[in-house]
Amino acid sequence: MSQTNLQQRDQPRQVSFNPPRPARYVSLDRSAWGDCLVLEVNEDGARIEPVGAGPMPTQFYLLFTNQPRAVFRRCRVDWTYANEVGVRYVWPKPEKAGTTSPAPSDGAAQDHLHPDPARAALDA
Numbered sequence: 001m002s003q004t005n006l007q008q009r010d011q012p013r014q015v016s017f018n019p020p021r022p023a024r025y026v027s028l029d030r031s032a033w034g035d036c037l038v039l040e041v042n043e044d045g046a047r048i049e050p051v052g053a054g055p056m057p058t059q060f061y062l063l064f065t066n067q068p069r070a071v072f073r074r075c076r077v078d079w080t081y082a083n084e085v086g087v088r089y090v091w092p093k094p095e096k097a098g099t100t101s102p103a104p105s106d107g108a109a110q111d112h113l114h115p116d117p118a119r120a121a122l123d124a
Contacts, residue, residue, distance in 0.1 A: 014042040023048065023064050027057040028074075036085075038064065045078060045088040056085060 020037035025048075027033065034054060040047040050056050056077065063072040075087040 014040060016040045020049065021064065022066050023062055025050070025056065025060045025062055025075075027060050032057055032060075036062075038062075039084065045075065045086060046073075048085050048087060049083050050085060059090070062087065 017038060017040065020039050023036050023038045025034055025036055032054075034056070035051040036048045037051060038046055038048050046062065048062070059074070059076045061072045062075045063070055074090040076090055077085055078088045079086040
């Protein structure tokens with residue numbers, strides 16, 4: 001395998017959507033939510049464009065609402081530029097085979113499994 005192919009495999013996989021995919025964000029305490037468009041995703045985060053007015057929470061659940069089953073990720077805002085927002089996923093990525101990682105003490109890993117954020121956003 002060439003050096004170029006090995007370097008490409010080390011790069012995070014990135015997927016762009018054209019047209020963008022509809023999604024929704026819900027604050028961790030479920031007090032604020034809104035619609036957004038997902039422009040790009042990768043294994044570490046996403047690039048989104050909020051739809052409508054109002055401030056976006058700094059940490060929230062991002063719900064991909066166009067799936068047969070709601071898929072969501074816990075996120076934090078990483079950057080903003082014009083109408084776009086870059087977000088990072090908060091919980092730890094899965095370890096490679098044969099390794100283990102300690103469970104987070106703040107409950108972050110469990111939060112993304114809780115069904116209430118998805119239900120709250122879809123019912124709103």
